[in-house]
Amino acid sequence: MNLTRMIIDCDPGLDDALALLLAHADPSVVIEAVTTVGGNVALADTTRNALELREYLGFTDVPVAAGAAGPLEGEVRNAAEVHGSGGLGSVVLPAAALPLDERDAVTLIIDLLRSNPGEIDLVAIGPLTNIALALRAEPRVAQWAKSFVIMGGSYTRGNTTPAAEFNIYADPAAAAEVFAADWQVVMVGLDLTLQARVTGAIKDRMLELGTLGSELVVPLSTFWADPLDPDWGGQAVHDVCAIAYVTHPELFRSTPARVDVETQGVFTAGMTVTNFRSPNPNAIVPTELDVDGFWDMVLAHYSAAAQAH
Template identity: 75%
Template sequence: MTVKRLLLDCDPGLDDALAILLAHGDPDLELVAVTTVGGNVVLENTTRNALELREYLGFPDVPVASGAAGPLVRETKNAAEVHGVGGIGDVILPKAALPLDARGAVELIVETLRDAPGEIHLVATGPMTNIALALRAEPRVAEWAASFTIMGGSFTRGNTTPAAEFNIYADPEAAAEVFAADWQVVMVGLDLTLQALVTDTVKGRMLALGPLGRDLVVPLATFWNDPQDPDWGGQAVHDVCAVAYLARPDLFTSVPARVEVETAGEWTAGMTVTDFRSSIPNALVPVRLDVPGFWDYVLGVYARVAASRES
């Protein structure tokens, strides 16, 4: 299998941290850069988390660059009530010693894709602000990316408002620009990611990973519990699904669609209006997940990282 090279734009974030672990640990993926954006928590904390995860997990040569603190035009919002003020729940990692890349996120995205056109897969698991700014700076980013996958949106209902998923709601104008660019967006949205729940059985398998499972994976994967959901079945690992799609698209059933982002609606801002009947699709939307296969894959990668840390 050909190794896929990956640039991850993210806002760590509980599930972003788990996505970073997957991107780092899968031997069929090569994490070439990480860029951060304000989203789940403020930019200072998402960036700190990315830097600390880089050293804790052991990929010191991968550049980390900081990007947009807030959306293109709207008031900044975050989801600290879900992720904790620091962004990674109760997890405390050793302070990072290695610095940020001297370039900003937009510059790093543009240069990385420009220098290896058609070779780098772009995955975004936070608000789309950095991606929109990169497209404004250099529209050929859409041409240079080998593929573009997001965690964001939904084709039914939202999780931040009845209409909108958080990553799109946080910067709908940026998301609209991104969907309008000259590429196919793989939209790994809520309808898919809510199939990837950390049930008690999955938690038990995570604990079996040893110190990595006990100290990092389980605390990240079980921090959030929705008190308003009487049918709560476990925390969803939303962003992990986007990285998993890149590595294992065979685990997903996907359907072409036309996706437009609502920016003007009083009650529907951030809604991803999804038309599966359109004759001019701009997106590929995963709709069904092979749940057992997904967890076998993800936990297999995590087990590989755990074993390497103990050897």
């Protein structure tokens, strides 16, 4: 079996927790580190959630390091109205006993990539502050990462403002620096992730997972519903799609594009301006998901984790 080594930079978060579960449950994935950033909720909460998930799910040998509490510039924003005040909706996990890594997130990311050039996939599923700070401290991070995949952005419309998706909107300056770096960004954005919704049929399959399903997966997957959408089709598992892209790219149809981040617009700050016709692409943008194949893969790994839990 070819192993995929992965650093996951995250802000747990409902779908971050589900993404961590997928990475842990997939036997082809080795989680090298989990780093946290302020985003969906405050850094103290995202870090507590990462520590508790590490022990609840059982990847206890993986270092967890805390990173940036807020953006490079501007005000701190969160999405507690979506994820709940603590970040995991109605889920309450046992308190963690194992400590944080002594290094901060940026140092841990740099250390791991420097020691393993070309071998570790870097996956960022929160605001991109830690990644921008890592690039500032050591630009060779862009060459050392085997690949760089984000959940963030959109090539049509946003979810936090009409123009901007939350992870980019939370730190547009960091996102602009990250997209301008010397690497190819895989932008798994809203247009793709909204295809991965937890419908009633998917919820029923999740409930077959037993205790893991009823205590963790279903509550995380169904906590939020859009009160302004009369045709609500279910909560999307945005961050899970970024993990799936690394391990199962065949489930995605993707297109090269030039992506630049708007940092100055009064109404468009955080917009990922995506040009599919650019002669100078800096990104790969997944646009179409094999929905049935995606859920079959995810739920098969969740089922294996449930049996081992």
